[in-house]
Amino acid sequence: MKDVGVDVVSAQPVEALTADRVAVALRAAILQGHLMPGTRLKDVQLAAQFQVSRNTLRDAIRQLTSDGLVTTQLHIGSAVRILTEDDARDIYAVRRALETAAILGSSRATREQLTSISRAVNLASDANHNSRWRDVGTASLEFHQALVGLCGSPRLDAFFANILAQLRLVFSVMPDESEFQFEWVARDAQLASLILAGRRADAAAELDRYLESSEALIIDAIRASRAKAFPRRDSALIEGQTIQ
């Protein structure tokens, strides 16, 4: 039985609902790839692993479901969500809408918002030089999160964080994340410089090209991983751990 990180639960602050702490731990396990898409989430098993009641664990799963990281079918159960090509397209539609809006409205950005942008870019660059590719990926996502942060809207921030979490879920089925990310660091930096220079129209155009290529690459990767997952129609599923 795979360990999913019970320590993460106890590491959470005490002044929080147990279900929330479990949800945080489960979310981390999913986003770090310890629970691959398609993995069944059986409540009894997970409740035992997290040393938590079945009820509270179901609460946690419910949260992840509303976050779009888990699918639940009545009387069939929950599983880590398998994001389809359409989902990826939708995610990029959201990115286009929000990030463009952020850039176009960046005229009234505060100094802190702008510095958090450059900080994310620097982090990505550092990680890139040190060949820490996982950190490159997260830093790049943080850059785009900071981008949306230009809107200054907590609700948009929370929503976009959720969207990026789903995007990470797409990443987790990719062959290897290593050389996948490094191309984007330079483009992130260029985008940031355009924004900081106040050249909003140019930045918006560059963002559009950026998202175009990124989306195309990811959709290709999804198709490849799907072809790999289902080479023939009669291939048996391993251990019955996946549904759909």
Place this chain on the structure above:
Amino acid sequence: MKDVGVDVVSAQPVEALTADRVAVALRAAILQGHLMPGTRLKDVQLAAQFQVSRNTLRDAIRQLTSDGLVTTQLHIGSAVRILTEDDARDIYAVRRALETAAILGSSRATREQLTSISRAVNLASDANHNSRWRDVGTASLEFHQALVGLCGSPRLDAFFANILAQLRLVFSVMPDESEFQFEWVARDAQLASLILAGRRADAAAELDRYLESSEALIIDAIRASRAKAFPRRDSALIEGQTIQ
């Protein structure tokens, strides 16, 4: 003890989680103003009303909390959320971002998306002529929902529906919704005609003015209702049904 709509629960389709049905019923009760902002949601009491276990009712409340319609404090309890001035400003920031993005990207809208826009405008106009002001309000909100629908993104649609639900929560504390809405029907129609004519820049500008006035009006109303709710510092709360 006020009835909150048990029939709404049993009216839901059977092939759904009980907690979901309760959540739908509770959400309706909140948005229709049967449960005013600040009302405590005690789980035992509500569980009895809905003839449902305490556990599942807590599940429902959890959903509404993640939807932003209910606030929950550890060991203190849940209550219908009281949206502040800052919340209203944030909601309008989201509206600006999403509706503007929808208009600017409306060049590749489908015929169905455009017809759903005109349909919402017509509904609002009809309701306005028949002086059914509550319907006017909902139709107007549906119009703006259809506007965001131009993006063709299910995720944006769901998020925006949630935002509009919170906006309705703000409306529910307004003095009277009657003459409040009728002004906007004409502007909705104008906005729609600009969009249907493909004059996107003009539509975006009009939308900006629209949201500006709407936000100002609502913030004024919030201040007024706050002043009315707390006329003096030592006024006693009625029945202890409100917190914060």
Place this chain on the structure above:
DNA sequence: TTGCCTTTATTGTTGAACAATCTCTAGTCT
């Protein structure tokens, strides 16, 4: 009045139990 203690109500969490439903296997029939 202020501060402290006790009571009380409400919430947070658990474990066991039961019903409902799906899945898989075995067997039966044609």
Place this chain on the structure above:
DNA sequence: AGACTAGAGATTGTTCAACAATAAAGGCAA
């Protein structure tokens, strides 16, 4: 053999009763 049916087993959905933990309310003394 192949298709259909029945039933066992597993998993989920829901409930209930209980207990612990905490916050709010009330009483008492200084």
